[in-house]
Amino acid sequence: MILYSCMPEEIVFEGWDRELERPTEVTINGLLMEVQPVSPQEAKIVRLISPDPQQYLNPAYAPGQIIMYTPNFIQNG
């Protein structure tokens, strides 16, 4: 991989050797979003990943909102 970025490499790769918490991706009503779990059934929206600009106007999915979700392993099981 070649990184072509104006950001210094040491900043980009900082913490690569540490286990840091990452937001998880969930799809709710067909809308893909990145969430930070706050409890087993609740998660806080970090950001939406949608190309439909209208979705961003929906106050229920604004970043910082708490959503109810069922983690994948429960949904599938």
Place this chain on the structure above:
Amino acid sequence: MANNPTSEQEPQEVPEEKRRNPVLDNIQQLGQTNTPSGESNIYCMTIIGQVEGHLVLPPQNKTTKYEHLIPQLVAAEQNSKIEGMLIILNTVGGDVEAGLAIAEMIASISKPTVTLVLGGGHSIGVPIAVSADFSFIAETATMTIHPIRLNGLIIGVPQTFEYLEKMQERVIRFVTRHSRVNEQVFKDLMFKTGELTRDIGTTVIGNDAVKHGLIDSVGGIGEALRELNRRIEENRVAQNGFAVPVGGVPS
């Protein structure tokens, strides 16, 4: 916020319990109200932070993931309700392969595409910024044009440098093919010394990007949407032989 844990453990069996939860209620209601009338005929793709490729970057990076964008672009090309695409950039660059793949996909989309550089469109953001039919840059937005650096495990043999030059050639060729910039001008910008503190290269701001021929025009979201709508209208006339009012033909 009220949360009843028993309702979550067995969500299928106790629907009445679920209804008591205002958030779930909201999601269900809003999910239903997302009828086609509220759908946009424009696909809006935002490319922010680092363009992430084959390697997952540490979580302090805000990234735009290749695996999200590629299927979105395929869907936009295929979906008949989508009539145009707006690509908004505020990126510091990223993976060469991923960036060029996204740029090539935007360039080959048959629907009208407009890019808008807001804030910054640096490094690998440059080929993405020039890939659309028409490009805009905000007056204060910047683009850093600099050589590709080697990173990762490097063996000090001449082939390494040949490889690097090839990678650089891919970027230069793409940019010169999709914008009005002359190859020599672009290379001069890329290898200029004395302008960047940590690197060689140039930072071009708003008007300068237009002057060098990299970007088509200076403008913001208003200009970008106006241009995209104009192109969508042109496309409709070309396809149907007559103008169709904005919003499409009622089906």
